Amino acid sequence: MTDLFKKLKGTETIPLIAIADALPCMIGYWDRDLRCKFANRAYLEWFGRSPDDLLGESIQDLLGKRLFDLNKPYISGALTGVKQQFERTLTKANGNIGYTLANYIPDINTEGAITGFYVLVSEVTPVIETKIAHNQTPGIFLNTANDSIIATADKADDPGINSLSHRILFASENSKWLLDTDKRYLFDPNGRVLHLTSTETDILTLLIYHCGELVTRANIISALGFDYAISAITRLNTQMSRLRQKLYKFDECLFIQTWRNRGYAYIGPQIISTRPIHSSVKR
Helix, strand or coil: CCCCCHHHCCCCCCHHHHHHHHCCCEEEEEECCCEEEEECHHHHHHHCCCHHHHCCCEHHHHHCHHHHHHHHHHHHHHCCCCCEEEEEEEECCCCCEEEEEEEEEEEECCCCCEEEEEEEEEECHHHHHHHHHCCCCCCEEEECCCCEEEECHHHCCCHHHHHHHCCCCCCCHHHCEEEECCCCEEECCCCCEEECCHHHHHHHHHHHHCCCCCEEHHHHHHHHCCCCCHHHHHHHHHHHHHHHHHHHHHHCCCCEEEECCCEEEECCCCEEECCCCCCCCCC
16 A cells, blocks of 8 residues: 555554554654655645655655755654654645644664654644633743744643643744834844834734733724724724735744634744733733
8 A cells, every 4th residue: 555564465464554544643654765655544634635646755845845944853853863743833735724743753673774754743723722712821822933832931830731732842032033013023033024014013012912812803902992893893804814914924824813703812933022011901
């Protein structure tokens, strides 16, 4: 069925393939040349590929340049014999956003040579969305820029966070983004600049203050000084749509999660604001 399991044909271990296909997590195998030698059904469905399309394909072609560059340190680590684990925000074939916990496990043969690595990716989207919906994640959010779950010091000992991420990493200075609220510039860690409008800056400042939490549309409208009415809701929806598209085009990752008919939550890279943030938003 695949190069990886050809040797299993005709043996009693062949049901292992059926077991792999039945599991909800993504299971795959990549050789030293970074070519796919095995992918279970969940892997194929996530990326919208058939077995014939994916088997033999390079991991660079599958992931695309940006995502491959983000994953490259973990790939290199696995190919040196060190197990890797990291979080990632991925876009599914259907366009939906998914949050994942990935493991790269070296394949070491009997002679001690590393012939490739196994991939095990578990989707944790329901856990993340449930926590956000119930405001259970203040001070924590997914950092797609450096692949870690970031927590403020007061949340580092939270057992719920530890059980979700298996590790808490604090962002190093060079992984942080900077929001200059006076000039309305957003700087990424590489020095690129995105210009924001005054309203976009105010919205982003408010949401990053409540990172990981649902902020209702009514509270955002109130904080912006709009009179609450149908026209204000329409105005806010338009502003949020433009802001989300602008941020996505800038870095191709999800900064703001929309909760239909409810509000929004900031779940993007860690941003440091030049403005001391004080908010009267009620939670």
